[in-house]
Amino acid sequence: MYILDEEGKDLLSTVKEFCEKEVKEQCKEYDVSGEWAEEMYQKAGEMGLNAIEVPEEYGGIGISRTTYAALYEEMAKADAGFFTTMAVTNLTLKPLIIGKRDDLAQKAADILINGGYGAFCLTEPMAGSDASNNKTTAIKKDGKYVLNGRKCFITNGGIADFYIVTAMTDKEKGVKGMSAFYVEKGTPGLSVGNEENKMGIRTSNTTDVVFEDMEIPEDCLIGKEGDGFKIAMQTLDMARAVMGIGAVGVAQRCIDEAVAYSKQRVTFGQPIGKFQAIQFMLADMEIKTETARQMSLHALKLQDEGLPYAKESAIAKCYAGDIAVEVALDAIQILGGYGYSREYPVEKLLRDAKIFQIYEGTNQIQRTVISRAVMGKF
Amino acid sequence: MEILVCVKQVPDDSVKIGLNSSGKPAVDGVTMVANAFDTYALEMATRLKEANEGTITVVAIGPEKAKDALKSCLAVGASKAYIVNEDGLGDMDSLTTGYTLSKAVAKIEELNGAKFDIIFCGKETTDCTTGMVGAQLAERLGIGCVTGIVDIELKDGGISVKQETEEGYNVVETSLPAVVTVNKPAYDPRYPTMKSKMAARKIPIGEISKADLGVEDDKIVPSVKVISLSEPPKKQAGVKINEKTFEDTMAKAMEILKDAKVF
Ligand SMILES: Cc1cc2nc3c(=O)[nH]c(=O)nc-3n(C[C@H](O)[C@H](O)[C@H](O)COP(=O)(O)OP(=O)(O)OC[C@H]3O[C@@H](n4cnc5c(N)ncnc54)[C@H](O)[C@@H]3O)c2cc1C
Numbered sequence: 001m002y003i004l005d006e007e008g009k010d011l012l013s014t015v016k017e018f019c020e021k022e023v024k025e026q027c028k029e030y031d032v033s034g035e036w037a038e039e040m041y042q043k044a045g046e047m048g049l050n051a052i053e054v055p056e057e058y059g060g061i062g063i064s065r066t067t068y069a070a071l072y073e074e075m076a077k078a079d080a081g082f083f084t085t086m087a088v089t090n091l092t093l094k095p096l097i098i099g100k101r102d103d104l105a106q107k108a109a110d111i112l113i114n115g116g117y118g119a120f121c122l123t124e125p126m127a128g129s130d131a132s133n134n135k136t137t138a139i140k141k142d143g144k145y146v147l148n149g150r151k152c153f154i155t156n157g158g159i160a161d162f163y164i165v166t167a168m169t170d171k172e173k174g175v176k177g178m179s180a181f182y183v184e185k186g187t188p189g190l191s192v193g194n195e196e197n198k199m200g201i202r203t204s205n206t207t208d209v210v211f212e213d214m215e216i217p218e219d220c221l222i223g224k225e226g227d228g229f230k231i232a233m234q235t236l237d238m239a240r241a242v243m244g245i246g247a248v249g250v251a252q253r254c255i256d257e258a259v260a261y262s263k264q265r266v267t268f269g270q271p272i273g274k275f276q277a278i279q280f281m282l283a284d285m286e287i288k289t290e291t292a293r294q295m296s297l298h299a300l301k302l303q304d305e306g307l308p309y310a311k312e313s314a315i316a317k318c319y320a321g322d323i324a325v326e327v328a329l330d331a332i333q334i335l336g337g338y339g340y341s342r343e344y345p346v347e348k349l350l351r352d353a354k355i356f357q358i359y360e361g362t363n364q365i366q367r368t369v370i371s372r373a374v375m376g377k378f
Numbered sequence: 379m380e381i382l383v384c385v386k387q388v389p390d391d392s393v394k395i396g397l398n399s400s401g402k403p404a405v406d407g408v409t410m411v412a413n414a415f416d417t418y419a420l421e422m423a424t425r426l427k428e429a430n431e432g433t434i435t436v437v438a439i440g441p442e443k444a445k446d447a448l449k450s451c452l453a454v455g456a457s458k459a460y461i462v463n464e465d466g467l468g469d470m471d472s473l474t475t476g477y478t479l480s481k482a483v484a485k486i487e488e489l490n491g492a493k494f495d496i497i498f499c500g501k502e503t504t505d506c507t508t509g510m511v512g513a514q515l516a517e518r519l520g521i522g523c524v525t526g527i528v529d530i531e532l533k534d535g536g537i538s539v540k541q542e543t544e545e546g547y548n549v550v551e552t553s554l555p556a557v558v559t560v561n562k563p564a565y566d567p568r569y570p571t572m573k574s575k576m577a578a579r580k581i582p583i584g585e586i587s588k589a590d591l592g593v594e595d596d597k598i599v600p601s602v603k604v605i606s607l608s609e610p611p612k613k614q615a616g617v618k619i620n621e622k623t624f625e626d627t628m629a630k631a632m633e634i635l636k637d638a639k640v641f
Contacts, residue, residue, distance in 0.1 A: 007579055010449075014575055022569075048572035061572050 001290070002297070008067040015071045018047060019078035027079035030203045031348055036159065037203055041085065045115025049075070053090035055097075058109035065300035069245045073293070076249020077256075080352035081203030083246045085117070087239070088155040088204075092118025094235045095164045095180055099222035104182045111161045119160035121151040121209050122232050128153075129365050131166075132175040132229060136211065138167035143218050145169075145181065147211040150193065153359075157207030158192045161185045165211070166232055169225045178228035182220045189214030200351030236360055237310045238303065244296030244316035247324035247356035251289040254324075254331035254349050258282060261335050278334060285327045292320035311373035318366035321356035328353040379432030379532075381423045382486070383456065383498040384479055384515070385416040387440050387447035391504035396609055403505075403607065412447040415500025417454075419560035421567040423498045424455030426530055433457050435490065437482055439475065440464055445583050452578035453570035460486055460584040467588055471602035472506075476514025478598065481591040483519060489584065494555060496537065501526045501559040512559035523557040524550050530558065 004012060022043055030037045044050065052068045054060025063071075068090075076083035089112060096105035108118060127133040136149025147167050151157070163183040170177030183190060193208025223231055259282060262273035272278050296316040302309035328350035332339035339346045357363045389395060389408040398404040412420075423434050435458040436451040438444045448459040462482045464470075470478065487493050497519075499512035509525075516523030528547075529540035536553040542561050570578070617634060621627040635641065 007576060010579065011572060011575055014570055014572075018569055043569070046571065047569050052572060061576055063572075063576075 001293075002066060002070040002073075004067060004070060008063065008070065011063065011067060012070050012074065014047075015049070015074045018044070018049075019074050019082075023075070023078040023082050027082060027203050028345075028348075031079075031081075032202075034197060034202045036205060037082075040082070040203075042115070044082070044086065048113065048115075049086050050089045050115055050117065051109070051112040052086070054093060054109045054112055058093075058106055059113055060109060065241075065304055066297060069242070069297060069300055072242060072245045073249040073252065076246040077253045079203055080246060080250050080355070081201035083249060084155060084201050084204040084355070087242050087246060088120060089117045091235065091239045091242070092120050092160075092162070092164050094238055095120070095222055095231045096182065098231050098234050099180065099227065101182070101222050104220075104222065108162055108182070116161035117156045117159050119154050119156040119163045119209065120232075120235070121154050121157075121163050121165045123151060123153045125150065125152050129362055131232065132178070134166055134168055134178055136165070136167040137171070138169050138179060138181065140169070140218070144215045145218060145221065147181070147183075147189070147214045147216065149211050151209040151211075152193075153196065153206055154209045155204055155206055155359075157209045158195060158205045163190075163209065164222070164235075165209075166228045167211075169228075173226065175229040176226050178232075179225045180222040180228035180231045181216060182222055183214070183216055187214055187216060199354065200348070201355050237313050240313040240317035240360055240366075241296045241299035241303070241309070243356060243360050244292060244299065244313075244320035247317075247320035247353065248289060248293045248296060250349055250353045250356070251285070251292065251320070251324045251327040254327045254346060254353075255282065255285050255289060257344075257346050257349070258285065258331040258334040261338075265336075272334070281330050281334060285330050288323035288327055292316070292323050295319055311370055314361075314366040314369040314373075317356070317360065318363045318370065321353075321358075321363055321366075324353035324356050325350070379427070379430060379496070380490070380492050380494045381427060381432055381434045381496050381498065382483065382494045383416065383420045383423050383434060383436045383451070384500075384511075385420070385436050385438045385447055385451055386413045386500075386503050386505075387411070387438060387444040388413045388503055388505040397607060401607055410443060410446065412450055413500050413503045413505075415502055415504070415560060415562070417451075417500075417567040418562055419498040419500050419558075420451055420455055421565065422527075422530055422560055422563055423496070424568075425565075426496075426532070427455065430532055432495075435460065435486060435494075437462065437479070437486060439467070439470070439478055439482070448583055449578050449581075450570070452581050453574040454568055457581070458490070458584070459581065460489075460586055462586045462591065463588070465588065467593075467598055469600050470598070471600040472508040472510040473514060473601050474598045475511050477518055478591065478593060479511065479515045480518035481593050482586060483515070485586055485590055485592075486584075496554060497557045499557065499559045501561045509559075512557055516557035519555075519557070521555050521557060522552045523559070524552060525559045526561045527558050528561050528563045 026040050056062030093108050122131050138145045138147045165181045165183050168177050169179040189212050191210045193210045196206040262278050263271050265272045299309050299312040299316040331346045335346055338344045387410045389405045390411050393408050395403050434456040436456040437460045438448055439462040502509035513523050524539050526542050527539040528542045531538050538551045541548040541550050619627050619630050621630050
């Protein structure tokens with residue numbers, strides 16, 4: 001349950017209608033083919049969904065975090081791949097704001113408002129959980145930075161209009177030698193590598209992004225040299241609560257599908273929903289989902305209030321990711337053999353749910369963050 | 379160009395509505411939306427405006443809540459909106475609606491300081507389905523009317539429209555001002571953008587009361603009296619024909635049809 005004002009309710013009903021009519025059914029086909037749903041994304045861009053987090057000062061709609069959370073849940077309910085594309089696109093503005101690069105943030109905001117996409121390139125073949133182990137280099141030369149390296153698992157990698165890229169400006173300094181850059185699509189030396197053939201969220205685009213002697217102007221550096229790791233981590237701290245909401249959307253869809261099915265499937269002369277065994281499963285699914293929703297909202301609310309939120313964001317993302325998988329498994333169980341069939345929507349929900357335990361920091365890494373916050377240094 | 383689109387707020391037509399215990403349509407709790415044909419009319423008007431120039435005003439007769447329908451119109455092409463408060467207008471039939479709308483048109487023209495060139499209506503509403511209001515409005519205004527159009531363009535200072543009929547299409551040209559009523563065109567109404575939706579909420583909606591309209595009381599007495607309402611009969615359970623061979627099945631089917639005096 002979201003507590004929204006009239007404006008928020010209005011936006012929610014608009015997004016809900018759009019997702020019902022333009023996303024939910026359409027995604028079935030793209031889940032199979034793994035192709036880019038051009039028309040769907042075009043319409044979403046026109047509607048402004050690529051830019052729902054853009055603050056008013058950059059020409060965005062400037063809605064509250066609670067409101068955009070409600071909108072994101074609708075998107076994730078319809079299709080978690082669609083949600084991922086939109087959430088990551090919106091995320092890419094954060095490092096520019098954190099790094100106090102108003103000029104670049106404005107540029108990026110204009111792109112998003114016009115239906116364009118951003119990508120956030122941190123992960124590398126040898127740097128996933130250990131993001132500090134970036135091998136990509138950025139060498140300053142004649143007033144320019146020259147980047148070399150390979151990023152992998154980059155959401156929107158093949159479709160982005162701009163990229164936020166981390167690279168080592170000073171290898172000797174470890175994480176303190178990592179910097180963040182703003183890179184425009186079409187920069188010579190930038191290319192899109194292998195596209196992942198994924199288990200789930202197949203309507204999102206995930207690719208390698210490769211830099212070969214890619215030159216970018218000096219002022220594409222976000223913040224100072226050495227700020228890159230900090231900027232990336234702060235970005236993820238903020239974005240994790242949104243990922244929690246995405247997982248909640250998948251879990252909610254599981255509940256919706258399971259409830260509808262349990263009222264209609266008859267065994268032993270009555271709908272299976274009349275069996276307490278099924279009722280209690282649904283109750284547990286609801287307990288988990290609503291708890292995850294409120295935890296995610298709480299983490300966002302802390303951001304609103306300017307209070308520390310890193311631990312709560314990690315809890316939200318971790319818990320929501322875990323329960324989304326559990327709830328998806330339960331939904332399949334409630335649908336029995338039909339749940340296991342590709343003819344029914346719930347097997348896709350399990351494949352989609354799984355990503356929430358992996359990206360933007362695996363749930364083991366979230367637990368590391370949380371335990372560190374709980375235990376402190378000792 | 380000044381365009382007016384008349385919009386009625388109706389219960390969501392994707393919901394099946396029965397009768398309540400007092401024999402009235404059970405619309406409590408059903409979401410109210412802008413009549414589908416009116417949204418087609420607005421989309422057509424918006425495309426015409428975008429291809430040429432002009433402003434679109436929307437008007438609704440209804441309760442305070444009908445402002446929601448107007449707000450949704452303001453997010454997808456209209457830039458001004460007026461609500462005619464239904465208080466004192468009593469039960470309305472299509473005749474009194476056409477008359478009241480004609481008074482509203484005059485009032486809005488006075489407020490706007492400009493005459494409307496084209497007035498768009500949906501071809502019918504999804505709740506009452508009389509399909510008469512547009513024509514009656516034109517009659518009251520003393521201007522021409524083309525019903526059931528699916529396309530429109532400006533031509534020689536007037537309009538050329540494609541009218542859908544049972545047999546095909548008529549291309550009709552007329553001078554302006556005129557009233558057109560709109561059928562489902564080849565395209566869907568656009569979605570609002572997040573931005574237009576928020577902007578629409580900030581546009582004030584003009585309020586027009588019965589007194590502002592200057593309607594004559596004897597002209598708002600409905601001519602149609604609803605004696606009773608009934609739900610469509612429930613679909614009967616079908617007959618299963620389960621003969622052994624295809625021939626026997628066909629023969630049995632023919633027999634049943636004959637007994638039912640279908641032919
Ligand atoms: C679909 C998809 C989209 C993605 N989008 C993006 C994106 O847009 N941008 C981006 O930068 N990255 C993105 N990623 C990358 C993602 O964030 C990483 O995959 C993730 O951080 C894990 O890194 P890894 O795959 O290298 O796993 P590894 O780091 O190799 O981990 C392997 C396993 O070991 C565990 N593990 C590792 N270290 C520890 C430890 N210290 N303690 C306990 N357990 C540990 C992990 O939890 C995991 O279970 C995406 C990934 C996917 C699959």
